[in-house]
Amino acid sequence: MSLHKTNPTNSEGFADLEPAKDDNLEKPIAVESTVDHSELTQTEQQPESQGIKKLWWIIPILGLFLAVGGISVMRIRDKNSEQAVVTKTAPLNVRTVAAQQSPIRNWVSSEGTVRAVRFKHLAFDVDGEITYIADRDGRNLREGDRVTKGELLAQIDDRELQADVNKAQSAITEAREQKAATAAEVAQAESQVAQARAQVGQIKAQLNQAKAARNFSQSELNRYQQIYNEGALSASDIDSRRNDLLNAEAQVQSVEAQIISAQAQIGTAQAQVQAAQDQLRASDARIATAQSQLTQAQVALEGTKLYAPFDGIVAYKNIRENEYYSTQSVSSQLSNYQGLLDRVPIVVIDPSQFEVTADLSASVGEQVRPGQTTVIANEDNIQTNLDNEDLIDSAQVRGKVFAVNPAVTPGGRAIQVTSRMTIGTGNLLHGSNVTLWVAVAQKDDAVVVPLNAVIFRDRNPYVFVANPDTGKVEQRQVKLGIEGLNQREIIEGVSPGELLVTEGQNRLVDGAPVKVMQSQNQFSNGEVQ
Template identity: 20%
Template structure:
């Protein structure tokens, strides 16, 4: 019985020892395999760092406005007698848009005209008598004053009558009528809008730091995703006062819109083109990786020659500056001639082997002008 127990213990020890030995052997072999295994090269796109031209700009959000655009209001109260326009009509300057009832004013004007005629006749008679010396001087003065008063009354009633005919202050496109025939309109009632769509302006705001860079005449590009619109223009006005609440400066630009593609109030993205600069190192934004530790890029290094030639990457931290049109300015950390990875860096690590494939440039779309 004891012999059997001893034999069983010995067999159990051999089995356990074999299992432990096998696991140790397997772990050692796996470790040696991964220690000697070279990772497969990562396919990346690259570009050579070079100093070149930089087109700085200021980007902002703007609102389209007509060069001339108003809300048409009523100058004097009255009842709408006739509406002489429809929505989107092209009207001329001085064209009557709405006629208010002016029957009373016309009657008063006719009465004032009759009074003026009588006053002028009496004045002429007094002048004739004065020439003959048969009338007093004060009679002529009274006749002149009466004629002047009658003439002023006619001019006043003529002006009131004209106010009953609501005219377009300039040529443009009329909006939707906001009134109906027979409706009583108090003073100041808005009855339509009028917009001159032949010339458009864009109002936008920039920070007070950027406002110091903006100058009259600088080129501007206004674009919109709606209709794939991109229009050029120039800065025509800079508000001299900084808003004390937002600390923003209002800027106005005039854009060329021969196709009347913009509408007043439309949302636009605006870019003010600043003077070009030279000898600036700039990379696509896709080449720069930003983390809590800073901004970095992967620089490709070549090792060996011939068949032994290998390419590996080094993570280099850089200092970045301005951003513009999908590019970022690098102010430190790189030198002209360095080869930088522009795509594929999500699989890279320090010293990783790489294979370069620049047949497709993933950054090209970032530099295409809007609308292309």
């Protein structure tokens, strides 16, 4: 079969090429007709048939474009139709929890050391062999035994120290006897001084009398001399009066000499008194020295015995009878408290009250105030009882902040907090390490939600509130308050009872349709229960 036929050469010298007719294609065109006009038909249709034959190749190309366009339109329409169906029929599955109005607390924690409020480390003051330990029903004292105030618990061999005490007591006795003798000498010297002074007084009285007699004799001599000058007396009378005056003058001089002698005796007696008083003071010094030696010996003697300071319980006992005790074994552990507890002979505690001392960082410690609630909880309590009230109720030991040290430790930059434990103290052991939790902030009627109900976008807190009537969620910006162990306080933006999405928020937008898979009024550990 030929595809083309050659026409006569045209005016340009090119032959027209026409598509060759297929026998099969020509048959439908040559339709049989009952009208006998074959020649007319062929003559009229020949030019038109030749034009159509020249454009037949356009038809397949148009059909191809139409087919491709139709398929593309159908795919786009099917895709849009499919998306519309998914949006309407497949809302996002979420879990929700209802906001509650309940108490909330903000907790901080730190490792701390338990100590009895009243405790006493009992240690010997001297080295020596342990010769006595208190007896309990035929056995030596041990940990857990109760003791009574003033009871002798243990003793070291004290024979040498007892001898020192006896020696000091003897020295005191001797010094006191010497003092008594010296005091007698002082009294005798003072008596001599008093006698000398009395004698001087008597002699002075005699001196006054002698001077009076001398003055009288002088007056008589003057009177007689006048009479004698008048010629009324003899010379012998004048001589007699002169002798009386001389005798009176001699008497005055004699008495004055006695006074000087008596005053010298007073000086001698006073010197004796001074010497005796010096000896008395020396005796007092010897007594004081002996008393000091006695006190020192008695203190050392007391250091060989350990007495119960109050009614309590033996918490630690690290000695045995007949062992040798060295004070250096305890002093070497002063910087290590646990080591001290393992070396100190006996520790007695009052088990009625305990306290916990913990160091908190300065930034956290500034929030702690006396009177705030405290609990002792281990990791298991925290994992299983994250709810604030459950933590308090389940904690075996509870108390209050007793004191907050206003100073910051130079090395650790920490603030020391002391909590007095009031409930469950029977579960505490002196010297043990525990985790102390302090409620630094609390509110009794806060609107609280789980921690995972709040998301942050551009550093702003948001929640998604599910509306069960419309099946959609609303995105709300909220204002946060206290953060608890598994809850947050919502100050603004949420009311109690509203359902908040806790799972699936990252796929949500405001107004998105959702299907609530589970909704509860309670939550724990940050998840719906």
